[in-house]
Each structure stands twice: as structure tokens, then as C-alpha cells.
Amino acid sequence: PYFMRVVQPFVAQEWKTLLKVAAQWVQSEPDTAESWFYLATAEYAIKDYVSAEAHFRKVLALNHEHAEAMDFLDKLAEKTAKAQTNNN
Secondary structure (H helix, E strand, O other): OHHHHOHHHHHOOOHHHHHHHHHHHHHHOOOOHHHHHHHHHHHHHOOOHHHHHHHHHHHHHHOOOOHHHHHHHHHHHHHHHHHHHHHO
């Protein structure tokens, strides 16, 4: 099962492998919040912040109380605010 296949690359921080497995999981189970969470986490780690933000929002649409997704969205908001401050 996918929820077991994401553990090793997540723990080992093998983000490209996690991205691949999570993308397959999302295809297979698009209504599972955890599939989107692992995809978004991998995207965040490889600095694909636009996709990560959209996918963390998808996690919250599926599970309104997903604390880790909320934490990542807060981090993304901070990054956006810093970037805007640095550009002004």
C-alpha cells in the first residue's frame, strides 16, 4: 500500500522518490488527504512552492484539521512575506 511506500523516502529525505510515489498515490486515491500531503511535502522540499501550496490546500479541503498541512502553509506564507519584503 502507498501509505507504507512513502515512509522510507520521507524519513530518508529522498524527495524525488517521495514525489514519484506520492504522485502515483494521488492518481490512485485522489480523495485521500495523506496522498496529497506527501506530494505537497516533496514539492516543498524541492522548492516547488506554488505546487506545494496548492496541494497543502487540497489536504485541508479533504481534512480541515490536518495540523501538519497548516504548519506548512504558515511556512509558505512566511516565505512569501519575506520575498515581498526583500523585493520592495
